[in-house]
Structures are given as structure tokens and as C-alpha cells.
Amino acid sequence: MSVTTSEAEKHAAATYAAGLVEDGMRVGLGTGSTVAPLIPVLAARGLNLRCVATSVATAEAAVAAGLVVESFDALPELDIAIDGADQIAPGPWLIKGGGRAHTREKLVAVAAARFVVIASHEKPVPRLTPPVPLELLAFGLESTLMRLGQATVRGGVLSPDGGIIADWTGAFDDPAELARRLDADPGVVGHGLFEPGLVSDVVVATGADVEHTRFARP
16 A cells, blocks of 8 residues: 555654654653654654653553653653644644544643644645534533534544543634633633644644744743
């Protein structure tokens, strides 16, 4: 089976990001198809690393590759976290959550001194568009959906912490305004809008080229 352009680009971006990791670092590992090629490349470097995984699937893959995975409580501060994104807009604003782990991924991004986003060429966009993944409490779910008005339960498996996965489907012009609205609702555990202040680096592979952009993080 031939490797698709997207798969090759994900591998290229992951390989580049693995090169940003230094010996002795505490590393946050994201979830999804873009992070999947990162794990074996990172393990092959043979560094002394302590890792936190954002999902069971990532933890299992990391341990199988030979990486040391610890609980987040054991490593509350991280040197670097690496993860993919569903959309990357100027700012950079991100939409994440295709892998249902966006709440954990945001917690890990906040805990990391450096948050590196890796992506293939189609992920950068002029502006963010729906859907925006949501994690909702099961308790009072129908009440939460009524308040939100433009959210649809995705179905399928739950989040890594047992939350209901849904998607905000309404149009929006200002991601900051939508993020504030979602943050204010008590039924919303987390949403997939990642604000610019979280992001330190964006690594995008386009064909054979890899573009690395650094951002000032407060």
C-alpha cells in the first residue's frame, strides 16, 4: 500500500518536532493520527525522557515503543508538549478534538513550557469553521444541549474521562467570543478551541518542505 501525501507529511512534521526534544525532558504526548508517527521516531532517539500521554491509545503506543509514561499528577509541569490540530488559523487559533481527547490535550498544553503543534499541509486555514468539538457532562446533558442550541452529540465512544463528545455546529466569526461562551456554561467540560497564548510553535509539512514558525507565548 502506498503512503499518501498526508501520511508522509505527518511523518515529516513529527520527525522535525521530535528533533526539538532534548535529553532529560518531561514530554506531553497528544492524541491522533498526526502524533502516531511521532512516538516511534521519538523513541528511536534513545533519550532519557519522562512522558505524559493524553489518551490510553497514546500511552499504550508510547510504552510499546519503549518510552517511559507516567501519570500527569507525577509530572504536573512539562518542558514540551507535541500534538496535532484539526484546523490552524492565524493567531494561531486552533481547533482540536477529532480524537476526542481535547480536554486532556488542553490541560497538557497549559502545563508545558513549550507547546508544539504539528500538521500536514491541509490543516492551516484562513479562518476557523465549525464543527468545534465539545466534551459535555452526562449529568443534565439535555439541559446543556438546550442552552447551547447549536450542539450535536457525536455518538460513539466517550472521552478518556467519560465525557459525552459533541460538536458545536453553528457558524462563528470570533473564536474568542465563542470560547468565552462555551467556557461559561457549567455543562461544558472542555471545548476544542485553543487560543493563541497556548501555542509556542507550529510545524507544518508541505510536500518535502517543513515550515517551522515560533510564537511568543505569555
